Amino acid sequence: MNKFKLMLLGASSLILSAGLPAATVQAENxxxxxxxxxSGPFAATGLGSGRELKHAVEKFLNGKEVAGEKLEVEFLExxxxxxxxxxxxxxxxxxxxxxxxxxxxxxSSVGHALxxxxxxxxxxxxxxxxxxxxxxAIDPALTGSKCSFWHFMIDANVDMKxxxxxxxxxxxxxxxxxxxxxxDYSFGKAFSAAAKKYLAxxxxxxxxxxxxxxPIGKVKDFTPYAQKILRSKADVVMTGNxxxxxxxxxxxxxxxxxxxxxxxxxxxxPGVSAVVGESGLGKLSIVTQGHINPPNTPEWAAxxxxxxxKHPGNDMSNERTVYGVQMLGEAFVKAGSTDPLKVAxxxxxxxxxxxxxxxxxxxxxxxxxxxxxxxxxxxKDGLKYDFDQSGYGxxxxxxxxxxxxxxxxxxxxxxxx
Amino acid sequence: xxxxxxxxxxNGLVYGLLLFxxxxxxxxxxxxxxxxxxxxxxxxMLAAYFAYTISLYMGFWFGILLAPLIxxxxxxxxxxxxxxxxxQFGHVPELIFTFGVAFLLEEVVQFIWGxxxxxxxxxxxxxxxxxTLFGADFPIYKMFMLIVSVLxxxxxxxxxxxxxxxLIIRAAVGHPQVVGMLGxxxxxxxxxxxxxxxxxxxxxxxxxxxxxxxxxxxASGLGGIMFVVVIxxxxxxxxxxxxxxxxIGLIQTFAIAIDGSLAxxxxxxxxxxxEETFMYDIWSTTMPxxxxxIPYLMMVVMLIFRPTGLMGARES
Numbered sequence: 215m216n217k218f219k220l221m222l223l224g225a226s227s228l229i230l231s232a233g234l235p236a237a238t239v240q241a242e243n244x245x246x247x248x249x250x251x252x253s254g255p256f257a258a259t260g261l262g263s264g265r266e267l268k269h270a271v272e273k274f275l276n277g278k279e280v281a282g283e284k285l286e287v288e289f290l291e292x293x294x295x296x297x298x299x300x301x302x303x304x305x306x307x308x309x310x311x312x313x314x315x316x317x318x319x320x321x322s323s324v325g326h327a328l329x330x331x332x333x334x335x336x337x338x339x340x341x342x343x344x345x346x347x348x349x350x351a352i353d354p355a356l357t358g359s360k361c362s363f364w365h366f367m368i369d370a371n372v373d374m375k376x377x378x379x380x381x382x383x384x385x386x387x388x389x390x391x392x393x394x395x396x397x398d399y400s401f402g403k404a405f406s407a408a409a410k411k412y413l414a415x416x417x418x419x420x421x422x423x424x425x426x427x428x429p430i431g432k433v434k435d436f437t438p439y440a441q442k443i444l445r446s447k448a449d450v451v452m453t454g455n456x457x458x459x460x461x462x463x464x465x466x467x468x469x470x471x472x473x474x475x476x477x478x479x480x481x482x483x484p485g486v487s488a489v490v491g492e493s494g495l496g497k498l499s500i501v502t503q504g505h506i507n508p509p510n511t512p513e514w515a516a517x518x519x520x521x522x523x524k525h526p527g528n529d530m531s532n533e534r535t536v537y538g539v540q541m542l543g544e545a546f547v548k549a550g551s552t553d554p555l556k557v558a559x560x561x562x563x564x565x566x567x568x569x570x571x572x573x574x575x576x577x578x579x580x581x582x583x584x585x586x587x588x589x590x591x592x593x594k595d596g597l598k599y600d601f602d603q604s605g606y607g608x609x610x611x612x613x614x615x616x617x618x619x620x621x622x623x624x625x626x627x628x629x630x631x
Numbered sequence: 632x633x634x635x636x637x638x639x640x641x642n643g644l645v646y647g648l649l650l651f652x653x654x655x656x657x658x659x660x661x662x663x664x665x666x667x668x669x670x671x672x673x674x675x676m677l678a679a680y681f682a683y684t685i686s687l688y689m690g691f692w693f694g695i696l697l698a699p700l701i702x703x704x705x706x707x708x709x710x711x712x713x714x715x716x717x718x719q720f721g722h723v724p725e726l727i728f729t730f731g732v733a734f735l736l737e738e739v740v741q742f743i744w745g746x747x748x749x750x751x752x753x754x755x756x757x758x759x760x761x762x763t764l765f766g767a768d769f770p771i772y773k774m775f776m777l778i779v780s781v782l783x784x785x786x787x788x789x790x791x792x793x794x795x796x797x798l799i800i801r802a803a804v805g806h807p808q809v810v811g812m813l814g815x816x817x818x819x820x821x822x823x824x825x826x827x828x829x830x831x832x833x834x835x836x837x838x839x840x841x842x843x844x845x846x847x848x849x850a851s852g853l854g855g856i857m858f859v860v861v862i863x864x865x866x867x868x869x870x871x872x873x874x875x876x877x878x879i880g881l882i883q884t885f886a887i888a889i890d891g892s893l894a895x896x897x898x899x900x901x902x903x904x905x906e907e908t909f910m911y912d913i914w915s916t917t918m919p920x921x922x923x924x925i926p927y928l929m930m931v932v933m934l935i936f937r938p939t940g941l942m943g944a945r946e947s
Contacts, residue, residue, distance in 0.1 A: 258746050398920065428887075429923050432852050434843045437642050438887035444767050445635060458748050462844045469842075471760060471768035485747030489844075604750065 242283040244552050245290065246271060246315045247308035249301050249328070252293035256320060258485060263319045263350070263532050264291055269521050270539040278543055281550040288312075296320055298327035305331055309344060314554050315542065316346050319532070322401070325351030329362045336364055336554075336630075345554040347542065349534050353404070357582035361625035364554075366561060366581045368538040370503055372401070372454070373621055375479045376408035378587040378614045379501045383450055383477060384417045385612075391423045393448035393474065395439060397430035397459055405454030405479075423448050431459060436466035444472045456480035461489045468493035475499065484529045487592065488604030494592035500608060501589055504533030505570040507597045507609045514570040518599065529601050537568050537583070541576065555630065573616065580625035587614045634765035639884045645773045647880020648780035652835035653853065654860035654872050655787060656828025662804045662867030663824055665722055666714070669729040671832050671857060672850035673736030678702040678833030679840035679849060680744050683751040691754040699833035706829025710822045733854070741847050748846035776838055783831065787869060800824060804867040852923075859930045865943020874941060879926045886922035 248267055251260035268289055276287040290308055294301030301324045308316060318328060328346055336343040348356065349368040352375070357367050370378070383389055394409045396402030406425055413420050423446035428439060440463075443451055451474050455463055460481050467476060476498050481490065490498065509515035518530045541564060546552055549560035562578030574585040590608035600607040657671045678698045686694035709732060717728045753772050760768035791797035803810045803820050811817040836849075843849060860879065864871030894904040894914040904914045933940060 256746075427920060429920075431848055432923055434849070434853070435642070435646055438639065438884045441635070441638050441642070441767060442888065458844050458846050458848060461748055465842070465844075469768065469770050471763065471766070489748045489750045491750055491752070 240283045241286045242280065242552065243288065243312075244275070244285050244315075245288045245308075245311060245313040246275070246317065247290040247292055247304075247311070247313035248317045249292045249294040249304045249308065249324075250319050251296040251321075252291060254295050256296050259320055260293075260296075262484060262528065263535060265525055265528060266521070266530060266532050266535045267317055267539070269524065270536045273517075274536075274539050274543050275546075278546065280546045280552060285546075285552070294318070294324060296324060298323050302327055302331050305335075309335065309342070314344055314552065316344055317538065318346065318348055319350035322351040322353035322356065325353060325356050326360065329356065329360060329365050332364050333362050343554040345558055347538050349532070349538050353401075357580040358624045361580045361623070361627055363558060363581070363627055363629050366538075366558075366576060366583070368541070368576075368583050369534050370585055370587055370619060371582060372404050372479075373408050374582075374619045375501050375587065376405060376452075376454075377412045377621060378589075378619055379452065379477050379479065380409065380412035380416050381614050381618055382499065382501060382589045382612065383413075383420075383452075389417075389420060389449045391421050391446065391448045391450075393424035393426070393443050393446050393451045394422065394453070395424065395426045395428065395443070395451060395463065396454045398427040399430050402427055402430070402454055405452075409452050428459075431457070433459065433462070436463050437470065439463070440466035440470040440472070443467060443474055444470050448472075448474045450474060451476045453478050454480065457486070461486060464490050464498055465493045468497060477501070482590065482592065482601070482608045483531045484601050487600070487606040487608065488602040490592060491604070491606055494606075495594060496591075498592035499589055499611070500592070501587055501614070503585055503587055504568075505572075505588065505610060506531070506533075506590070506599055507593075507607060509598065510570040510572075510610075515598070517569060522599075527603075530599065531601070533568070533570060537566070537574060537585075540569065541566050575616070577623075580623040580627065582623065582625075584616055584620055586616045587619055588612075589614065634767070635888050637764060638767055638769075639888045640881065641769060641773070643881035643884035644877065645777050645780075645880070646884060647877035648777060648784075649835055649839055650856065650860060650880055651873050651876035652780050652783060653832050654857045654864075654876055655784075655869060656831040657857050658861045658864065658867065658869065658872045659800070659804065659824050660828045661861050663800070663807065664714075664725075664821055666725045666729065667858065667861075668825075668828075669726065669854060670709075670732035670736060671829070672853040673733045674702050674706055674829040675832040675836035675839075675853065676740060676847070676850040677705070677736055678836035679751065679845045680740055680749070681833075682837035682840055683744075683749050683845055686751065695834070695837040698837040699830045702833030702836075703826045703830025706833075707822050707826030709829075710825035714825070715818060715821075737847060737850070746847055748844055749840075751840045751845040753841045770842075772842060776842070779834070779838055783834065784873060791869065801867075856926055859926045861940075862930050863926075863933050863940055865940025868940070868942040871940055871942030879929070882925050882929075883922050886925060887919045889918045892917045 248264050250264060251257055271287055271289055275285055278285045290311060290313060292304035292308055294304050305328060325348055332344055332346050346365045347368060348365060352369050352371045354371040354373045356365060357371060392413060394406050396405050410422060413422060424442060451467060460478060464476060478500055479502060481498055482500050505514060509518060521530050544566060545557045545560040545564060549556040561576050564576045566574050568574055572586050574583055577584050588610045589612045591611045593609040594606055596609055597607045653675055657668055660668050681701055682694035682698035685697050714725060714728060717724045757772045757775050759771055761771045761774050762769055791801060799815055799820060803817060807817060860872050860875045864875035892915055897904055908914060
């Protein structure tokens with residue numbers, strides 16, 4: 215329960231405001247809570263995205279003028295341990311400390327729990343509503359059958375990412391056979407179902423020569439799976455694997471000497487790119503949001519440099535964090551208030567240019583951000599920003615425009631009157 | 632088909648021999664001291680991390696040489712100053728003690744080296760393919776693992792069968808009280824066995840680290856498999872542990888290679904299974920999904936029909 219009072223108006227902003235004609239600007243307190251894994255096996259991810267979020271909040275929200283008042287942001291970091299129950303306890307904690315906006319990154323199970331609890335809370339406490347800004351729990355149901363007016367997804371969901379992945383594979387006419395492999399749990403199954411659906415839609419001529427689930431985090435040696443891939447004569451391997459399962463799969467596939475290229479959605483970032491190392495060069499592609507190499511705009515490069523200077527030894531890998539915060543700031547101004555109800559309406563269909571120059575829209579129908587996606591290759595040369603000072607990182611090879619990632623939704627949104 | 636069989640045989644053998652390296656120490660410790668060392672897999676992991684750190688400064692070869700020695704030494708100290716103190720209170724506290732050590736090792740490793748997978752890599756000389764079989768590369772490193780494991784097996788076998796210390800250890804495995812009464816220093820034998828056993832686990836960790844990955848989860852699940860090897864092979868029987876390890880290695884590899892499910896078997900008999908069929912989930916589960924379960928099934932069956940295990944001589 216670290217409680218950080220953010221740096222208030224520094225000397226520089228004092229000088230700035232002194233030059234403005236309106237001398238009497240009042241301050242308004244705004245509490246933002248970040249609930250994620252701050253301890254346990256996924257703490258590295260949670261702490262990393264928390265650092266990036268805090269930096270963005272300090273930069274874009276703190277001191278922002280909304281309806282003539284300057285925001286004074288209090289940022290709470292709460293440990294939800296990627297556990298739905300713990301996260302709900304922390305949600306209550308956040309609400310009792312006056313938080314109006316809840317940011318959360320990892321774990322779709324946590325995402326579902328938060329949506330359920332916030333729906334109830336907002337119904338019972340119309341004077342004290344909260345808004346859930348989700349930038350990492352990407353189960354399509356959260357903006358589909360389980361969509362909620364109080365939830366906004368600031369990342370492409372699994373379906374959007376897999377659809378883009380298939381778009382990228384479809385470009386290569388020499389691809390005839392695809393092998394799908396994933397971890398045996400809800401996400402792995404959702405990935406597999408989406409891969410089959412979009413392959414059938416976009417390239418029905420591609421034969422699916424394997425659809426394999428393996429126990430999550432339990433496989434010590436991926437060689438038997440790699441041998442299966444080799445035997446199937448697959449041209450591409452599609453996988454949603456993350457963490458050690460991704461690294462070891464890539465290593466085994468390389469070792470057995472197949473020609474198959476691997477397409478993933480989580481095969482990059484701190485703790486991954488460095489270990490995949492040599493074995494992923496020329497073999498591994500990733501579909502994800504945002505820009506890393508090249509940074510695309512000088513503003514984004516400058517922002518990244520500033521972050522890295524302030525947090526030496528860390529990496530910047532979640533650009534969507536910035537989208538979420540900047541978008542919230544725009545919605546404050548548009549609504550002329552920080553009241554979650556007004557802000558939620560303001561966020562609907564808000565169009566916005568990201569810091570790296572992409573046009574994105576927060577679709578009102580289902581609160582799913584519509585965004586272009588980037589295809590990146592695991593690489594060693596030509597990188598401005600590598601991961602873990604290893605020399606390895608990712609480089610953008612092509613872009614998939616927003617229009618191609620716009621999918622239908624089954625969401626039937628219940629809006630407060 | 633043939634290529635699958637040959638390749639699965641080779642891979643199963645490599646994995647099985649690695650299991651044997653791990654389980655050989657455990658079976659000696661278990662049969663001699665009556666304590667299942669739950670921290671055994673933890674020492675395996677610890678050695679991989681040590682080997683990684685040493686390899687950064689002194690190169691890969693010193694890493695796989697020194698890491699098992701250090702881990703063996705730590706194992707000996709844990710026995711001497713931990714387990715031996717707990718021994719007087721009986722087996723249950725001993726078991727709980729090793730359980731605690733297992734947790735401690737996992738947390739210490741994460742505390743020092745972090746939670747991410749480490750870039751512990753093979754040396755250049757062992758990089759690349761030894762031969763290509765039906766289009767599949769067989770890595771030099773796997774052959775290296777195979778040779779090291781076989782050498783250790785032969786050495787262990789010779790030491791136990793043909794040396795004086797081996798004689799005493801074998802006697803202590805079967806009849807610890809009698810050996811003590813004959814004037815041998817049984818606690819010392821325990822300590823040395825514990826140290827050597829953990830060193831063997833350490834060697835397994837050090838050579839497995841570069842291929843199977845060096846990360847905090849690398850030991851998870853291995854403890855259970857090793858327990859199966861010990862029970863299945865029989866108490867105090869290195870030969871039994873050897874056979875059990877190879878069997879588990881082969882079965883797990885082949886199970887992944889085969890794609891069938893019970894539904895396919897039923898289809899041969901003319902029964903078509905659809906999603907509406909009663910217990911569809913069971914019929915449609917494929918072999919690769921069941922693969923991790925098979926060793927435990929083997930253990931249960933063995934315990935029912937032959938509680939002494941494959942080659943074990945005694946029951947307790």
